[in-house]
Amino acid sequence: MNAFGCLMRLNMQRMASRKAYLLVTYVMIVLAIAGAVLLANYGGMKVKLAVVGALDRLSGLERFQVESVNDAPPVSSLVRQKYDGIITVQVDGAFEVLTIKGEKLEAEIREVLAGGTIPDEPQRGIGTTMMGFLLMILLLQGVMFLTLFGEDRESGTLRRTALSPAGLKAYLGAQCLVAFLMLYVPTVVIICAARLGFGLELGYSLPAIAMLLIVPVLLAVGFALFVMAACRSSDNAVMTGGALTVLTCLLSGTVYAVTNEQTWWKYITQWLPQTQWMSVVGKLEQGLAISQWIGPLSYVLAWVAAFMIAGWAVCARRYRAGHY
Amino acid sequence: MAQFVQSTRGFGMLWKRDFMNLLTSPVMLLTNTLFPLLLILILGYLTRGQYGDTVTSYDYYGITLLVFHALNVSMTASNSFMERKLRASNMRVLYSPIRTSWVYLSKILATFVFTTLCMGMLAVLLVVLFGVYFGGKDAVYVFVALALFHLFSAAFGVWFCCLWKSEELANKILNVVNNVLALMGGLFFSWDSLGRTAETLSYFSPVKWVVDGLFRIVYDGSLWSFIPLVSGLLIGTALLLLGCKWTFRTEEMV
CATH class of the missing domain: 3.40.190.10 (Periplasmic binding protein-like II)
Structure with missing residues (x-):
């Protein structure tokens, strides 16, 4: 446990020295929230x-x-x-x-x-829009926050840490926990500031947002761990992760709602965790009962678990095979 | 004179090597061909309901995503310049009797030629597969402007490497900067439809100026946006090259 705490502290310090990552990430989170507010105030399409x-x-x-x-x-x-x-x-x-x-x-x-009327179309709420934007940014930035893992792998630090009493599990655990905290805490703080400081209405209550945000951050960290472990170099991982994130987020309607849905299209996209996540936040914002969204929520959490286990398994196997 | 000829030959060899490096890298090939094509296919399909038959969604995304591709050339360039594998060879070249500046100039030129060829292939595919309209006779101007944007982008990527002294950091920052600029410039969905504030915000992204200029050439048949666009890109490239000259340090290659 002592080794775990030590690893966490060191990782925190290393991450804190990379001001560029942190600044870019937090500025983008602010922009995502501002964008959602702008869209909602304009009254949609x-x-x-x-x-x-x-x-x-x-x-x-x-x-x-x-x-x-x-x-x-x-x-x-x-x-x-x-x-x-x-x-x-x-x-x-x-x-x-x-x-x-x-x-x-x-x-x-x-x-x-000619004097006739046409019905209005249903619109996406501000909270759902914000959660969609945030999900994409968190997924993009999650890989950045795990680059320490890739660097340690290339420099041999990973091997040495894994051979030390700390072990591989504690190492990966510390990496993920640091990435989680450094993404989660500032996001919640920024949203609190937007809500309390500027009085912006964000679709959910503050405790609800704090609870909700755990899931996309976990998904981002899990995805990052998996991509980092699967790619040989951290460089490739960042590019692959970015491309995959952009593609799947567009497919799943994270950034904007897909209007012309057809059955086969739903069939292809509904298995993506982002699609399910959007349905969770959408239903929550409409105030639907827990039975309506617990299913998709557990589906997203299952993806998180799958990413984490797969990432760890790939890393452990390659470590045993002597790749690092 | 003899020295000049020898020096030029050195440049040619460097360029050929850099070009082959790009051509044989699967990641570079995929990000420059398959990725933009898939994006156009997916976005075009998703939003085809928002457009009609005269101007299809593929027409919109065919142009905007070629600009997105051009924007991402900066990452190809930084990758071809300072990837860890290439550092040692760059170091050796720097100690050989050729000009220091030719190391990065050849990377910029190799990236430019490689990505412009990829763009040509993409454009042909787009016309054949989706019937994307590039302005009929004016298509020449569109592609000249796009090619110059590739050059600008390649110089930008290399300059960014010189500035941050590491390819990893440069790429990570570029990844974010490019995506934000692209999003703001309305490459994935147009901000003009979101009201006056969003439209003004959108014009903060230089990408928007390029896309706007291209649309004017293609759909309004007016070429007055071509000259400012091209001269802007050329001046930008020249400034970036100067920036490379000032920020490039031999010792950072170690």
């Missing part, structure tokens, strides 16, 4: 229209945001989604609709212009 000429039929409609312009904006502003459609009104009241977003939207706009 409205249909944005640029209107050339006078048209008052669209004002006061929830789903549309209308901007009056003098000259028609270029087509590239449609492509980069500044506007979803451009309406040109002639002097006699006839109008033209220009959109690249398909006939469905054009028909909807025409319907509304």
Whole structure:
């Protein structure tokens, strides 16, 4: 136990000397929270229209945001989604609709212009958005916080520590615990500051956030351990981990909700831990009962356990085989 | 004169070696071909409901993710420059009778040629597989601008290595910086649709300027954004090369 404490203290000190990692990680966490707040305050995805000429039929409609312009904006502003459609009104009241977003939207706009209504679409809450952003950043940064493991492996420190009375288990345990603490504590502190200092409404109560955050941080550490152990060099691990994280987070709808879900698509993506995690936080924010989200939550925790065990097993096997 | 010729030959040999190093590294090949292609495929598929038939989601992501690829060239460059395996050989080259600057210049050039070839392959695949529209006749301007961005990015990666004195640290920081710039610049989803504040924020990312310029060339048929874009990238590259000259220290190669 003494050896474990010693390893933890040393790892903490080594990590604390890498100001660049720490700064980048914590700045990104702040940005994730700010981004979620920004998105939520803007009111999600409205249909944005640029209107050339006078048209008052669209004002006061929830789903549309209308901007009056003098000259028609270029087509590239449609492509980069500044506007979803451009309406040109002639002097006699006839109008033209220009959109690249398909006939469905054009028909909807025409319907509304003719005096009809269309139903609103459900939106993702601020807490869910924030948790999604945080999950991706934690997964990306988790690998950074385990680079000490990779470096020790390359420099031979790992072998020496493993041969000392401390042993391999204590070494890996200390690495993971330090990474966990250095990701978890600042994230909670930043969220507390956002809530208490700036009075931001974040979708969940503070204790709930503190409890909830344990899971993504654990997932990040477990994933990092697995990738670090599986890749031969820490360099490759960082790149592989980054690529895997970005791909799977996009697939699972962590960054933004996937709108056009089809059955086979769900079939492919639902096994990802991120997808299940998003359903946990989404259901929690809606205030659903525990029976609704305990299943996906335990599924995510099972992934954590699998990553940890696999990482440890790979490391132990390679250590016994003399790779380090 | 004879010295110059010999020196040039030395550069050629260095360049060939660096180029072959990149070409034979599976990780570099995958991150420069398969990874962007998969991203375009996945993102394009996910968001195809947000676009129609005239301009598809593949058209949007084909361009933005080629810019993302160009951004990540900096990591390929830093990898080809200071990877641990290459340090000893770099050291030997530095002690041979050729110019010091040619060590990093050849890496920049090798990375540039390698990644630009990869981009060419990607572009052909994109046109064949998804029918991505690169502006018809104006496609030449798009690809010239993109290629210059590759050059800029390669110089940036090498300069970052010189600055931080280690490839691992440079790569780790670049990984984060690139992803943040890409996200802010609207490469994965457009921030312009999120309101005025988000749009303004988005313009803080230089990546946004590049993407914006490219979209203007492709969809508005106006070339006035081409000159500032290209000259900006060229000036940036020149500044980065100067930065390399000032920050490169032989003793850091040990």
